[in-house]
Amino acid sequence: MTKKKVTKTVKWLTWFRNKWFYLLVLAAALCVPFVVPNQYFFQLIMMSCLFAIATLSLNLIIGITGQVSLAHGAFFGIGAYGVAILTTTSNMSFWLALPLAAIISALAGLIIGIPALRTRGAYFAISTLCMGFIVELVASNWIDLTGGYNGIVGVPQPSSIPIPFVGQISFADQTSQYYMVLFFLLLTIFVMHRVTYSLKGLNFMAVRNNENLAEAVGINTFSTKLLSFVVGNFFAGLAGGIYASIIGSISPSATGIVNSFNWLAYLLLGGIATMAGPIIGAFVIPLLMEYLQALQEYTMIIFGILLIVVMIFFPTGFMGGITKLNEKLRYLYSSRKGGAHRAANSGKSL
Amino acid sequence: MLLIAENLYKKFDGAMVLNDVRLEVDEGEIVAIIGPNGAGKTVLFSLITGIHNPTFGRIYFKGDDITGMNPHVISKKGIARTFQLTTLFDQLRVIDNLCIGYQQRTTGGLWSTIFHSGRWKRDMDKVTAKVLEVLKFIGLEKRSNDFVSTLSHGEQRKLSIGVALASEPRLILLDEPTGGLIHEDTDEITNLIKKINESGITVCLIEHKMRMVMGLAQRIVVLNHGSLIAEGTPKEIVSNQRVIEAYLGRKHHA
Numbered sequence: 001m002t003k004k005k006v007t008k009t010v011k012w013l014t015w016f017r018n019k020w021f022y023l024l025v026l027a028a029a030l031c032v033p034f035v036v037p038n039q040y041f042f043q044l045i046m047m048s049c050l051f052a053i054a055t056l057s058l059n060l061i062i063g064i065t066g067q068v069s070l071a072h073g074a075f076f077g078i079g080a081y082g083v084a085i086l087t088t089t090s091n092m093s094f095w096l097a098l099p100l101a102a103i104i105s106a107l108a109g110l111i112i113g114i115p116a117l118r119t120r121g122a123y124f125a126i127s128t129l130c131m132g133f134i135v136e137l138v139a140s141n142w143i144d145l146t147g148g149y150n151g152i153v154g155v156p157q158p159s160s161i162p163i164p165f166v167g168q169i170s171f172a173d174q175t176s177q178y179y180m181v182l183f184f185l186l187l188t189i190f191v192m193h194r195v196t197y198s199l200k201g202l203n204f205m206a207v208r209n210n211e212n213l214a215e216a217v218g219i220n221t222f223s224t225k226l227l228s229f230v231v232g233n234f235f236a237g238l239a240g241g242i243y244a245s246i247i248g249s250i251s252p253s254a255t256g257i258v259n260s261f262n263w264l265a266y267l268l269l270g271g272i273a274t275m276a277g278p279i280i281g282a283f284v285i286p287l288l289m290e291y292l293q294a295l296q297e298y299t300m301i302i303f304g305i306l307l308i309v310v311m312i313f314f315p316t317g318f319m320g321g322i323t324k325l326n327e328k329l330r331y332l333y334s335s336r337k338g339g340a341h342r343a344a345n346s347g348k349s350l
Numbered sequence: 351m352l353l354i355a356e357n358l359y360k361k362f363d364g365a366m367v368l369n370d371v372r373l374e375v376d377e378g379e380i381v382a383i384i385g386p387n388g389a390g391k392t393v394l395f396s397l398i399t400g401i402h403n404p405t406f407g408r409i410y411f412k413g414d415d416i417t418g419m420n421p422h423v424i425s426k427k428g429i430a431r432t433f434q435l436t437t438l439f440d441q442l443r444v445i446d447n448l449c450i451g452y453q454q455r456t457t458g459g460l461w462s463t464i465f466h467s468g469r470w471k472r473d474m475d476k477v478t479a480k481v482l483e484v485l486k487f488i489g490l491e492k493r494s495n496d497f498v499s500t501l502s503h504g505e506q507r508k509l510s511i512g513v514a515l516a517s518e519p520r521l522i523l524l525d526e527p528t529g530g531l532i533h534e535d536t537d538e539i540t541n542l543i544k545k546i547n548e549s550g551i552t553v554c555l556i557e558h559k560m561r562m563v564m565g566l567a568q569r570i571v572v573l574n575h576g577s578l579i580a581e582g583t584p585k586e587i588v589s590n591q592r593v594i595e596a597y598l599g600r601k602h603h604a
Binding site: 194203209213219220231 | 399401420421422425426430431433437438439440441442446449450451453454456458460463464466470473477513514517
């Protein structure tokens, strides 16, 4: 009995020792509403959370499965317009409209993916790029549905959730909205983590690594790529839906190619094919850009140079750089025995 | 008969690379396909595994017509193959490669992956058991957590055979399993092939090292310029006049 208790405690302690850093980050994330200096900054952080959801799902498609999709902004837009139209025209509840919009986005991914995923490499990137432009054009010209260039204004905030005996959770103020966004970010991290570190994730990585071999060992490469694309676009749509509701309006520019390239930059700078990289990228870069605003027109130049430097010296981004540094430090402190194989190992992390 | 390939023709851009080839593989035997470079041996494997479609002819596996099926469907039916140039998932670790080899026998979908359902747990148990079994079989237990890029060439060869074995095949096609290896590694691979065959898997291999083939194969099929020129036991093959001509050239009669 006591022995059992001890092993259980030990198990918890080991778990805690392995995860303390993540728990600390989570605690910090929960404390954010109490330390933010102003509403504007708070809004920026919320946007970063949404961008992190989008970048994480982009990572599933580009980083894990190796299919460079440039239509992510378009699917974000489909989710955003989905929620905007469903809540304003059809007066649907936000909590019904959000999953519906995400499913519409995933379905759009399925329809686009079936022809587009038959192409490989650069051709897939080009076809998804076109897809991004098409969605933006449709959004700005289908005036009856999307309101054309003016977009849709007056998208209601998330409706409050009634809880029996306690009252209700309302999402009228920024703090509650932040916790809602944080919840969806954690949900995305959870799903991405489960999918990546599993047999399904190995299938995705097998397709990224060698499509012909993957096919030869019994992986249906086409449906594997399609699954990754659809799941990724589901979360892009989810992020878009929340965005429309929090901002309160949506215009065609939000569906545009700019978003796709921004998230691609977050992904590359943060660390492609890692779990933490996309999140770090989505938080650090927008905030950095905000502080560099004083430099006005030079921001993009600095950003461009940074991107080139990272691509050359840290092809796996910030997280890849950290891993490399870690390996080097361990090499310095470790015995000679493990050195050669670690050296051979470094730089092969992608 | 486990595998029957009948009247296979394959044309690439007008060049006939296979010309009326018939291949039969019986349950439990080791068949070697030999022939000079460009004889069409690898193309024959590609046709059987569905990478290319034959221009004419049909292929039957366990009595089913598998002509023109996708490679992943044929793999599920029980034909595994290795490639001439060692082909592995080189960004991943040894165990990842073996897991990928076995995953086609699992049934879990996206839901069971996300929610860790009972099916997911059963899949994980099955995968773990299989991977450990294959690691022991190919003798790479010590390297299980290493990245493929750190393995020696001989070890990579063994692993590529292991990936094929992990898919629980009935028939395994080995494309030059000892190509470019030193003597000791060749012997190890030869023993491994014998062990695979003893475990009940039918083996069909392409090989250039005659000495190895003579000791290993029960039956030898000889291809030259896309045509089948001889078939028989190793003893029959070494004394076959057409085979000697194909390898050493025709004698000049002055």
